[in-house]
Amino acid sequence: MSAVRRISELVPQSAKAEWLDTIIKGDCVAALNRLPDQSVDVIFADPPYNLQLEGTLHRPDQSRVDAVDDEWDQFESFAAYDAFTRAWMLAARRVLKPNGTIWVIGSYHNIFRVGSVMQDLGYWFLNDIVWRKSNPMPNFRGRRFQNAHETMIWASRDKSSKGYTFNYEAMKAANDDLQMRSDWLFPICTGKERLKTDEGDKLHPTQKPEALLARIIMSSTKPGDVVLDPFFGSGTTGAVAKRLGRHFVGIEREDSYIEAASQRIADIEPLDNLDLAQVQGKRAEPRVAFGSLIDAGLMKPGTLLCDAKRRWTANVRADGTIAIGDDAGSIHRVGARVQGLEACNGWTFWHFEEAGSLKPIDELRRIARLNMQVAAA
Amino acid sequence: MSAVRRISELVPQSAKAEWLDTIIKGDCVAALNRLPDQSVDVIFADPPYNLQLEGTLHRPDQSRVDAVDDEWDQFESFAAYDAFTRAWMLAARRVLKPNGTIWVIGSYHNIFRVGSVMQDLGYWFLNDIVWRKSNPMPNFRGRRFQNAHETMIWASRDKSSKGYTFNYEAMKAANDDLQMRSDWLFPICTGKERLKTDEGDKLHPTQKPEALLARIIMSSTKPGDVVLDPFFGSGTTGAVAKRLGRHFVGIEREDSYIEAASQRIADIEPLDNLDLAQVQGKRAEPRVAFGSLIDAGLMKPGTLLCDAKRRWTANVRADGTIAIGDDAGSIHRVGARVQGLEACNGWTFWHFEEAGSLKPIDELRRIARLNMQVAAA
DNA sequence: TGAGCACGTGAATCGCGCC
């Protein structure tokens, strides 16, 4: 019985927190405060900004705003919204893992306040993303431009969080092999996807399209990650997370939304692992030391290496370094030095001669990796 | 000698404030404070972005990226940037006419702070506009989405400013007869348009494309309006304003920028009136009362009007109202009432029969306007 | 003269893991 086996018995694979893949009923901040520290990988939040209609906001002095037609002066209403934003953003930050990231969506009514509060709290912006609507509502009065987009902020917990998940290669592959831009084009949520009440009205005023959530989740989470949505609403985040093999946690106050979202998510069939596989970049490949090529007999000490244009020639030494005269070092350092550059990828810079043509030593690394796979199988 | 003539002698047409069409050297706030109250129609501002760059960034080919590391873009903290923003925004608001509007451009580094400060000061957001760059700089490390856009805020001075200029029809005409959206696509400023130093380096690190300013000025100003740019830089705002027959005022601290911008603007040839004639929005056209069509003989009392599908028929009365049986009123009120709507544009709703086909009474309004122009000439 | 290639460059908050 191996150590790995024993550990897996102590902490069974199937053990999972009871709040995973559930919708927590209640106030956003109170519910967040019941979750453990550093327990979620990604947060997606679609916070309310229509203060009057929400009716749950409090003034900075905690007095409740009780009437729909409550007369606020402008400053008071912005201050109240900022206080509300600060409260849930702070609570959200505690439950976020150190390398976790957060997505927040909003319009020009609220996104600037949200962004400012986030920066004040220490969130570090990675991108702002524009959701361009392919079918926005027209402007009826002809006094402004057609409001055809919403803005999302993608941020890490701290400036120092460098280990966040970003599936760069997958995004690039999905965009015809060009890196994914900060402006995304999607239709708004309509048709069969749009949840309706029994009376045929739309269930939720701002139901987000699943395609939008799918890109968010595919870009910034790994399978098995936990995605939290503190304003769960109709449950788009949960539905997409489940389909894509991620865990979700929802927080929602309204019973009608919880009920509809639960049913919606229950009907979702997760994709199987094969369909979930993402393109992996070179960073995911196992590291191979140049010296190990010599150990494996793929490269012999004394071999001459040169760059593609044969401007420089270096000698392979038994310890895995290469040398030009007295100048010795790793394939990368020597490659950088001869070119007068800060850095160099020696694997693609240096070549060896085979059958009269030059081949990059990266070819040998590829063979070494294949051998490793065969040996492991 | 008419009263009109006498007034024009007291205030000659050619009299113009000495600061019009000039570049004021100095600090932004101090210079703004020297301008009169409520003296400019539109402000375009491209303030420092407060980029926070750590090390040097290299492209994959190891070349160094020329970063914006200018002294004017450095701030101690978010609080310092906010204070700077509040100061110039406040000074700008005083010189803005009550129906003036302001455009501010920024990136995710600063735009959320700018937006919050603007709302706190009482500016009222009309739109946020996304400038999608057709040729943005790539992300070189593959750790984020490509930063492919910048954000602009368009705001009126007050929530109550209803008389601001928005050339809706001109924008619509420029967009294949579809409403102009809030996401605009333009290339960044390169090639011959980009100002260079004698050494061949870029004169200004963030010169904006003229096409972007042209759309801004065409959408939100009238010919002869005054456009102020408190961060004038290479003078794109002044160049485009002059070409489009608007006045400009620039504020700039750096002599080198002032000198280059002055030369640039001096070389500009304004478009003639014919080229400038914009598609006039219907709202800007002289108001025509339905009754005046009767006075002008274009419409006879007793004429039958009907809607495009001939569902309702109304009778034109000599007083300029129309009636269906006992239900009488303006073309708009009666049109709304029969449809059970709050409002109705009677000009496009009601039709009259001519040569066997139905034509909207708006045709007659068009003829009446032409007659008015001829009479005035 | 034209097609084609090489090269330069733009508001950028741009690693990661091992020891």
Place this chain on the structure above:
DNA sequence: AGGCGCGATTCACGTGCTC
């Protein structure tokens, strides 16, 4: 936990030179 070293990473377009 800081230091060190591997080695991964780019799109559109204007200019100017070559063939």
